[in-house]
Amino acid sequence: MVELKNVSVTYSSGVDALNNVSLKINDGDFAFVVGSSGAGKSTMIKLLLKEINATSGVVTVNGYNLNKMKRRQIPEFRRTLGFVFQDFRLIPSMTVYENIAFVLRVIDAPKKYIRKRVPYVISLVGLQAKSNSYPDELSGGEKQRVAIARALVNDPKLIIADEPTGNIDPELSYEIVELLKGINDCGTTILMVTHEHDLVRHFGGRIINITDGEIVFDEVIGGINEA
Amino acid sequence: MVELKNVSVTYSSGVDALNNVSLKINDGDFAFVVGSSGAGKSTMIKLLLKEINATSGVVTVNGYNLNKMKRRQIPEFRRTLGFVFQDFRLIPSMTVYENIAFVLRVIDAPKKYIRKRVPYVISLVGLQAKSNSYPDELSGGEKQRVAIARALVNDPKLIIADEPTGNIDPELSYEIVELLKGINDCGTTILMVTHEHDLVRHFGGRIINITDGEIVFDEVIGGINEA
Amino acid sequence: MKLSGVKYLVDQGVENVWKNKMMAFATFCVLLISLLLVGASVIFYFNINSMIGGISDKNEIAVFINDKADKARITEIGQDLAKIKGVSEVTFESKEDAFNKMLVQMPEYEKIFESLGNDNPLVDGYRVKVSNIDEVPQIISEIRGLNDIYYVKASQEFVNVLKELRRVVTMVACAIIAALAVVSMIMISNTTKASIFTRREEIQIMKYVGATNSFIRTPFFVEGMVTGFFSGIGAFIITWAAYNSLFELLTKQVNVMNVIGLGNIIQFSSIRVYVLLSYIIAGSFIGALGSVIFTRKHINV
Amino acid sequence: MKLSGVKYLVDQGVENVWKNKMMAFATFCVLLISLLLVGASVIFYFNINSMIGGISDKNEIAVFINDKADKARITEIGQDLAKIKGVSEVTFESKEDAFNKMLVQMPEYEKIFESLGNDNPLVDGYRVKVSNIDEVPQIISEIRGLNDIYYVKASQEFVNVLKELRRVVTMVACAIIAALAVVSMIMISNTTKASIFTRREEIQIMKYVGATNSFIRTPFFVEGMVTGFFSGIGAFIITWAAYNSLFELLTKQVNVMNVIGLGNIIQFSSIRVYVLLSYIIAGSFIGALGSVIFTRKHINV
Ligand SMILES: Nc1ncnc2c1ncn2[C@@H]1O[C@H](COP(=O)(O)OP(=O)(O)OP(=O)(O)O)[C@@H](O)[C@H]1O
Ligand SMILES: Nc1ncnc2c1ncn2[C@@H]1O[C@H](COP(=O)(O)OP(=O)(O)OP(=O)(O)O)[C@@H](O)[C@H]1O
Ligand SMILES: [Mg+2]
Ligand SMILES: [Mg+2]
Secondary structure: EEEEEEEEOOOOOOOOOEEEEEEEEEEEEEEEEEEOOOOHHHHHHHOOOOOOOOOOOEEEEEEEEEEOOHHHHHHHOOOOOEEEOOOOOOOOOOOOOHHHHHHHHHOOOOOOHHHHHHHHHHHHHOOOOHHHOOOHHOHHHHHHHOOOOOOHHHOOEEEEEOOOOOOOOOOOOOHHHHHHHHHHHHHOEEEEOOOOOOHHHHOOOEEEEEEEOOEEEEEEEEEOOOO | EEEEEEEEEEEEOOOEEEEEEEEEEEEOOOEEEEOOOOOOHHHHHHHOOOOOOOEEEEEEOOEEEOOOOOOHHHHHHHHOOOEOOOOOOOOOOOOOOOOOOOOOOOOOOHHHHHHHHHHHHHHOOOOOOHHHOOOOOHHHHHHHHHHHHHHHHOOOEEEEOOOOOOOOHHHHHHHHHHHHHHHHHHEEEEEOOOOOHHHHHHHOOEEEEEEEOOEEEEEEEEOOOOO | OOHHHHHHHHHHHHHHHOHHHHHHHHHHHHHHHHHHHHHHHHHHHHHHHHHHHHHHHHHHEEEOOOOOOHEEEEEHHHHHHHOOOOOEEEEEEEHHHHHHHHHHHOOHHHHHHHOOOOOOOOHHHHHHHHHHHHHHHHHHHHHHHHEEEEEEEEEHHHHHHHHHHHHHHHHHHHHHHHHHHHHHHHHHHHHHHHHHOOOOHHHHHHHHEEEOOOHHHHHHHHHHHHHHHHHHHHHHHHHHHHHHHHHHHHHHHHHHHHHHHHHHOOOHOOHHHHHHHHHHHHHHHHHHHHHHHHHHHHHOO | OOOHHHHHHHHHHHHHHHHHHHHHHHHHHHOOOOOHHHHHHHHHHHHHHHHHHHHHHHHHEEEEOOOOOOOHHHHHHHHHHHOOOEEEEEEEEEEHHHHHHHHHHHHHHHHHHHOOOOOOOOOOOOEEEEOOHHHHHHHHHHHOOOEEEEEEEOOOOOHHHHHHHHHHHHHHHHHHHHHHHHHHHHHHHHHHHHHHHHHHHHHHHOOOOOOHHHHHHHHHHHHHHHHHHHHHHHHHHHHHHHHHHHHHHHHHHHHHHHHOOOHHHHHHHHHHHHHHEEEEHHHHHHHHHHHHHHHHHHOOO
């Protein structure tokens, strides 16, 4: 569960990126976040990961109050979620396999499980052939798919994805969102930033529009295939 | 003018990214390059920049034969083109202004000209307010627009753009392609990789489709607004 | 944490040494130089100490006996001298021995000795060796307390010079070691900082997937220790080679050797094991400590 | 290239020192240590040289004259001695002077001298000072060639020790300087490599917008030179402080001073300017050179 209560974020440079935003996403929801460039979408995502702190207001994610959380609780909190960053953030010195396995090593998962689970999620995003490649040796879309696989691998309660399809061709984008929908059907909450209106129109669901740091639209619409 | 003659690229990892590709783009053309993830689009772009070399075949760009070019000719060659990378590649230690001005400093442009030209191209992409921000302080779409401004600033004969609208919302994407069209009308050749089929359908023009390292489609289609 | 997890982190650390060979090499060099300089100071100090000890051995107190004393009394004095605490050896020197010695030492005064003919004006005496040079003044006053002693003379000149030298070297060595401790910490801090800096994105990503600080830090710790270990070995090899060639060089300088005394330079073979162990332990410890301290400071992204 | 362009690149270099203060500081430390060690070796070498010179001054040849020679002949001999090439000073020492000296030097033989009474068996002589110690053997043989010379004696012992020491120090200093040249080049190479490594993306981007190698390299060059310049200044300050405190320490050690001779330790004030200039020039030069060599190697992305 994600909850923002009257949250504002002002960067040290003086930019007001979020302005008194309140928002509640229930467990099991699937929500799209849309909005123009520089509107504050990534800022909201960074907030939920405790990459940045709210200037004012209360942020609650998966039962943790991020404002009051102790330093040593952060790792344990982050393990409850998966994320896809807009700029991928893969570890350049690790192969695709290692990048994904690292998430499981951190939670001290059994070796056997790692050896089974990692190839499975790699196959979900269609990158079997690239298992042993380093991020530098991947195309833009491939990197993005590795980031998606990493977000799935530890079965998190919440997946936060910042433009996970920005570098992927439309057909594959649809497949990826289908994949996320499937995971969502199994109970995982999903929050996805996107600027591809086609996707949103096609799948429908809850749409949150952020403009100039404020939520200007927050409703559930029907998708084309459901309509 | 860009010309590829029977060009193949095999990465040292053994991946055949381009397979006997031949292509000619005349001065003043506007061409879209489309294709699925990992098809070889970025590889072709890297080839034209001499970031990588062709395994076989001849690559000619702006009158330079890239296979036979001497090392010390590279800077002079690169100054004849502008580019937008898929991963932006802004210099992190420089502000937006400095990143763009650097291109002019390299060609030893007069101070006065730099002071006039840089703010102008920044305004073209709507980033006046971010002139003195560092890349780290920008949103994804803002970084992408800085990269576009940098590609325009020295009035190159050829602009090569690898998914310049991947992180930008649809409205802004249209504006940016309009901008490139305008520049194209003044005689600059433009080669743009994109996976946004809406854009391609809307503007029309020459469409080159790369699939699995080969050109499978290369024709001029009419845009919606022209149709 | 399970054993497999620990093994993974240690493996990562060892692998990192290779992956970041450039930074590892920088740390290696810094540690190597620090170890070498400190090691050289310490070894030099021990050598001076050994020389002082050696020359103490040679240092004698000359005791001259009243010419009124007869043979029996002279023997008695010899026994008394041997009984004094701290005296290691007592040798009799007759006035004839003393006369011959003088003749050799001062050829330009041959004439005087000639003019004296067989009428030797010198006196009998003892040469007393002392085990610890610092007790010399004490022993001299005890000897003076005996009867029938005409004159007591100790020529401590050169030993005093060495003792002063030892004091200066001790101070300089302490200063060097202190300075180097600071400098090498600064340098290791720098290389660690730089190596964390080049990997700061990587570390940040690790934190985003929920890695704890200690999970991130352990490989750095292992990396620092391994690098330090090799610095220790490197320092040992260089010290060995340098010491032996310096040893050879010195032993060839006959004049220097006459002053120092050949046996008083420590043979490397007799300290080899200690040098090796000290280097390795110091290297690994500083390497590991440096990494831990500075990762702790900089890892909290 | 226009002047404004050059100015821009120089400004960039200076700014980079600050932007990359961490790496700059590492280079600074490396250079500082190298300069200090080389500087210390050289200064130590000069001091030993000065000591050898100073003790040479004290070194005398004692000339004893046949007792058959009369006053006039003795004066003549004095003039002959002064005429010999390389002799700087000739002092007369009467047999009475010699007798008194002996009395002081050997109190344990007082008896002998007492027994001799006023019948002084010693001879008149000269003390001859020599300007260059290496000419002593030559001069001695010349003196022996004169008439009425009874005995010639030169006590070169300690000077010989010092000369051997100089030889050893020269060799060791050369070894240290050679080793440090290698080590500091390796270290500078490392820091430069690391600093290029952390900025390799930046450099690559610069090359993509058409920057020439020299355009990219100039700021590195300036950066290295500025860093080296400050290392030179730092080394100077440390040397100054260390030298002066060591100087004070040593001059307090009366026994050591008696051997070395106070005046033979070089005053820092007399070499200050040379030390400062050498450090700054060497620092800037090595800093700039290091950057250029290693950027040349690694910048060709
Ligand atoms: N670290 C930062 N320091 C200062 N300002 C920042 C920083 N990060 C983002 N901003 C500013 O905050 C505003 C919101 O940025 P944000 O990244 O949230 O936009 P966004 O909605 O994700 O846009 P996009 O679709 O382009 O990614 C922008 O104006 C941006 O310039
Ligand atoms: N440096 C590299 N080393 C090895 N293989 C590489 C390297 N760069 C790319 N590849 C591989 O070459 C193929 C083509 O990559 P390219 O980046 O050209 O794709 P693309 O068409 O740009 O895809 P996208 O739309 O995802 O950006 C991919 O399979 C990719 O994994
Ligand atoms: Mg964003
Ligand atoms: Mg691509």
